[in-house]
Amino acid sequence: MATRYWIVSLPVQSSATTLWSRLQESISKNSFDTPLYRFNIPNLRIEDLEKASGILASSLKVDGVPVDSYLTKFVWDEVKYPTMSPLKEIVDGIHAQVAKIDDDLKVQDVTVVRIAEYNNVRSQLNAINRKQTGSQRTLSVQNTWLRSLQWLSCYETLTTYVVPRSSKNRHEDNEYALYTVTLFNRDADHFRIKARERGFQIRDFEYNSENQESRKQKLEKLMQDQESLKSSLLQWCYTSYGEVFTSWMHFCAVRLFAESILRYGLPPSFLLVVLSPSVKSEKKVRTILEGLCGNSNSTFWKTEDEGSMASLGGKADAHPYVSFTINLI
Numbered sequence: 325m326a327t328r329y330w331i332v333s334l335p336v337q338s339s340a341t342t343l344w345s346r347l348q349e350s351i352s353k354n355s356f357d358t359p360l361y362r363f364n365i366p367n368l369r370i371e372d373l374e375k376a377s378g379i380l381a382s383s384l385k386v387d388g389v390p391v392d393s394y395l396t397k398f399v400w401d402e403v404k405y406p407t408m409s410p411l412k413e414i415v416d417g418i419h420a421q422v423a424k425i426d427d428d429l430k431v432q433d434v435t436v437v438r439i440a441e442y443n444n445v446r447s448q449l450n451a452i453n454r455k456q457t458g459s460q461r462t463l464s465v466q467n468t469w470l471r472s473l474q475w476l477s478c479y480e481t482l483t484t485y486v487v488p489r490s491s492k493n494r495h496e497d498n499e500y501a502l503y504t505v506t507l508f509n510r511d512a513d514h515f516r517i518k519a520r521e522r523g524f525q526i527r528d529f530e531y532n533s534e535n536q537e538s539r540k541q542k543l544e545k546l547m548q549d550q551e552s553l554k555s556s557l558l559q560w561c562y563t564s565y566g567e568v569f570t571s572w573m574h575f576c577a578v579r580l581f582a583e584s585i586l587r588y589g590l591p592p593s594f595l596l597v598v599l600s601p602s603v604k605s606e607k608k609v610r611t612i613l614e615g616l617c618g619n620s621n622s623t624f625w626k627t628e629d630e631g632s633m634a635s636l637g638g639k640a641d642a643h644p645y646v647s648f649t650i651n652l653i
Contacts, residue, residue: 329395329600330609331363331576333584333646334616336593343595343616350612355605361396363596365577366407368414386566386573391652396598398573405574414578418571425564472501475524479503482518485511576648583646594646610643617645 336343344362351360386394400407404421405414472493480486490506507515519526584594601609 327392327600327652329392329598329650329652331580331648331650332597332599332613333580333587334595334597334613335588335645336595340593340595344597347595347597347612347616350616351599351609354612355601355608358599358601358605358609359396361598363398363577363580363598364400365398365581365596366400366402367592368407368578368581369410384562384565384569386569391569394569395573395650395652396600398577398598400577401570401574411578411582415575418575418578421571422568425568428564472503474522475501475503478522479505479519482522483507483511483515486515576650580646580648587646613647614644 334343334347348360351358384391389397405417409417476491479491480488485508487506491503493501493503495502516526580596581592584596585592588594599609
């Protein structure tokens, strides 16, 4: 089930601690079912912003923890993205990291070979399953109780050289029943004609123990190969997902910081939080946030044509404070 999170930036009038306490108190009194967390990012360099004034910048784990835990307890990775680097370099580094993972999936020989091998094995298994299903339907008598009785009551007399009591029920499902029957080879063609006249479908079957064992071993090997390849691919995907999500969250943090500067001005003074309100509480929480905003200039950002903007950094909502909506599926 999808979980919706808001990442919000509120302008600080006196101190971030005071604003945080007021927000906690308001949420506790008016929307107690809304989880609330601090969203901690370091002080990033703002020179880039001054130059670009007016321009807006599923068992899955991320760094060993569940996705929602990583989001609500976000910690900036100083090693990957040094905070003293210009924002453009940080963003370019994030894009490069994600592009590398994408290239690994599309270009890397090992990954391509694994995908090709997995698809090949899966195709072989599907072909075998289709063949088995088709054989059961082709070699069968229509499965109703009356139809089975008709077969058992007449097969011995369809022709002269049928072995009495030789027909056995080998398989049946909701639509068909599969019977075997033994007769002299010289009478086989005549038996087919008579059986088809009664509406039964007849096919030859020659049992070979070596062939059957070979098919069984091949099927078992294909199933083992499929599981092994699937496990390997899933492990790669899980690891890559964590790396991409980490990059995405750092991108969100950069964008949140940049838009907060553009919205509230310099020097940086804002409180970043993460909330997860229920659908019924959303309107109430929005009212609380607007009440704590306390910045009359922010109202100019709430225009009719601003709407919402979806991008890698989440969906940006039009409010008198900076707010992104992120849906975790």
